[in-house]
Amino acid sequence: MAQDKGGVREATLRVLRAAPPLALITAWLLPGLVHLLLGKRFHAALFMICVVAFFIVGDIASDFYGVSSHYHFYAFVAQLCAGVPVLVHLAICGQPRSETFVGRISPYYDAGVIYMMVAGLLNVAAVADALERLYRRKQDGDDD
Amino acid sequence: MEMTIKLLMFVVGTFGICIVSAAVREDDWRPLLRRGLRYFAIAVSAISAVVITMMLVQTFLD
Numbered sequence: 001m002a003q004d005k006g007g008v009r010e011a012t013l014r015v016l017r018a019a020p021p022l023a024l025i026t027a028w029l030l031p032g033l034v035h036l037l038l039g040k041r042f043h044a045a046l047f048m049i050c051v052v053a054f055f056i057v058g059d060i061a062s063d064f065y066g067v068s069s070h071y072h073f074y075a076f077v078a079q080l081c082a083g084v085p086v087l088v089h090l091a092i093c094g095q096p097r098s099e100t101f102v103g104r105i106s107p108y109y110d111a112g113v114i115y116m117m118v119a120g121l122l123n124v125a126a127v128a129d130a131l132e133r134l135y136r137r138k139q140d141g142d143d144d
Numbered sequence: 145m146e147m148t149i150k151l152l153m154f155v156v157g158t159f160g161i162c163i164v165s166a167a168v169r170e171d172d173w174r175p176l177l178r179r180g181l182r183y184f185a186i187a188v189s190a191i192s193a194v195v196i197t198m199m200l201v202q203t204f205l206d
Contacts, residue, residue: 042173050160061153107146111153118157122164129168 013037016134023134027127029083034130047126054119055085062112063104064089065096075113081120158187 016023016034027034032048035041058066067089069076079086106112159180166180 040171042176043167046163046167050164054157054160057153108149108153111150115153115157118161122161125164125168 009037013134020131020135023131024127027130028081028123029087031083031123031126034134035126038130038133040133043129047122047129051082051119051123051126052085054115054122055079055082055089058112058115058117058119059085059089060112061106061108061115063106063109064093065100065106066109066113066116067093068095070095072113075117078117078120079113081124082116083123085119086116158191159184162187 016026016037023034031051032044032046035044035047067076067079067086162183163176163180165183166176170176170179
């Protein structure tokens with residue numbers, strides 16, 4: 001059973017190493033997954049918890065209205081980098097309309113938007129680290 | 145209350161950024177935490193220095 005898991009892991013890593021765009025999309029969508037496949041459990045947990053927790057806290061702080069390509073486009077681009085959390089948010093909550101904000105803006109709205117931006121930008125760092133580790137292992141052949 | 149929560153969010157956010165930045169550089173968790181704490185200390189010192197300088201400049205201008 002453990003050998004099957006190891007085989008699946010190695011096969012997945014081979015596929016990811018053979019297709020860099022696929023590795024990029026996987027690392028972007030699911031923060032920490034590539035680290036987990038590489039056997040870096042602590043890094044995987046750290047990246048996953050940081051990105052997802054930052055996004056959820058930011059979303060709650062902004063009353064679930066903090067993702068908007070219309071009101072703050074550049075923040076939206078940074079938030080998009082967070083991967084699955086932002087896609088789930090867009091699927092469930094959508095984007096706010098102008099009447100959404102009438103008379104009820106959370107005092108923590110700005111902080112929430114910034115938190116979600118930070119989640120996305122941290123995921124960019126996590127993706128870069130994951131890809132670097134993925135291809136460094138391939139070139140150097142070190143099995144840490 | 146509002147300022148306290150915002151300050152807490154700022155501290156936790158800064159710490160998270162520092163830990164993730166350290167994770168990119170280190171492989172083991174112990175040196176990672178050490179490096180993260182060092183980054184955090186540097187970040188807090190730098191931000192405090194900027195804030196204090198701004199307050200001094202404002203006092204001087206007033």
